[in-house]
Amino acid sequence: MIIVLGYQRFIAPGSITVQKFSIWSLLRNSLSYHEGWQRQWRSPEPKREYDVVVVGAGGHGLATAYYLAKEHGISNIAVIERGWLGGGNTARNTTIVRSNYLWDEASLLYEKSMKLWEGLSQNLNYNVMFSQRGVMNLGHTLQDMRDIERRVSANRLNGVDALVLSPADIKERLPFINLNTRYPILGASYQPRAGVARHDAVAWGFARAADALGVDIIQNCEVIGIHRANGAVTGVDTVKGFIKTKKIAVVAAGHSSVVAQMAGLRLPIESHPLQALVSEPLKPIFPTVVMSNAIHAYISQSDKGDLVIGAGIDAYTGYGQRGSYQTIEHTLQAIVEMFPLFSRVRMNRQWGGIVDVSPDASPIISKTPLKGLYINCGWGTGGFKATPGSGWVMAHTVAQDRPHALNEAFGLDRFYTGHLIDEHGAAAVAH
Secondary structure: OOOOOOOOEEOOOOOOOEEOOOHHHHHHHHOOOOOOOOOOOOOOOOOOEOOEEEEOOOHHHHHHHHHHHHHHOOOOEEEEOOOOOOOOHHHOOOOEEOOOOOOHHHHHHHHHHHHHHHOHHHHHOOOOOOEOOOEEEEEOOHHHHHHHHHHHHHHHHOOOOOEEEOHHHHHHHOOOOOOOOOOOOOEEEEEOOOEEOOHHHHHHHHHHHHHHOOOEEEOOOOEEEEEEEOOEEEEEEEOOEEEEOOOEEEOOHHHHHHHHHOOOOOOOOEEEEEEEEEEOOOOOOOOOEEEEOOOOEEEEEOOOOOEEEEEEEOOOOOOOOOOOHHHHHHHHHHHHHHOHHHOOOOEEEEEEEEEEEOOOOOOEEEEOOOEOEEEEEOEOOOOHHHHHHHHHHHHHHHHHOOOOOOOHHHOOOHHHHOOOOOOOOOOOOOO
8 A cells, every 4th residue: 555645735727726635634624623624626607608518417427527527638627426426336336346358448448447557556546455365267068167267368468467267276365265066167267466346435536636626516516408500519508507518528327328318319229237245345355246147146255254245137128226036045045055054144225226238238438420429338237347447538639630549449339330348248247
């Protein structure tokens, strides 16, 4: 862990004076019972006009605004959110971060994100609790193992760290795992640099840093319409009034298709519920992240001691943040088969998120036929791990009005040219 010594306030051009976190600021504020901390971000009313309006104050939207201000010098930005900051999928995921995807395009984009994750706490001056404890993707059949060998080889060619583990290697890392279940464990792929991060801290860190650069974050401000004229956007209607702008970035996860429809654009996206649940706290026992595509289950342990368990998406489409009981039952059956010692652990709570799934299970980060309208969606169940990388390339696309080399292949036009990036089955539970 790196601690930045010293107490100071930092000011960027056109930004807000912000108190910097350090060991000395903690000691100083402890003398006043920690009552002297400034607010982490402002709650401004919307201005009449902005250079850019970002729709969605989740991790991706806030990262887009932050990198627009930091990398491209655009600070007259509004991030508008119909609910509260970070209250959507950012707060409803299972926090896994990895970059071991199969195809070059996906692998390079996620690896860019991984490199940003590795310095994110220092860059934001906010501890996002990124823990590189490794991620293990299990293989249960001979075909699984062939696919794992193929993916590991592809990862290495792209400079991504990846290993193939034997059953003995898995048992060494997880002595309590049952290798002889209904789905015997024949091996696994392993990415040592992968891990987990704290989802709330990611949203709060990006929000605080973006606000410090002059970005307005406007909560409880639902978009109800998009104005157009002569083939270009001119502004957005919200419950707080009309906001004029020439650039709109739609970064609204499962609701992106709803917002895009306001501009007359139909996206090739389906929204599904995705469920997760956590257990009562336990003493530290689970040192890594384990995922299995065959049984649609994955598990890790949080810093608080909870077992964080997730499943595959529900088969039906919808916007309900609940999910179905049979999915939970199937997932827990699989977890208990692999880890019998957890059979008497009680579950504390369950929730659902809304994931936006594209036909090729890869994201859409793209300009649209409507000038000034940009789309960032289709991440499916893999959005959290891409948060900084997604914001970085989206900011470039909006600022330069052209895609970066890393997201050029993720344009909308691939669905009629046929240049798909098919990550179905290559991503282990699609996470």
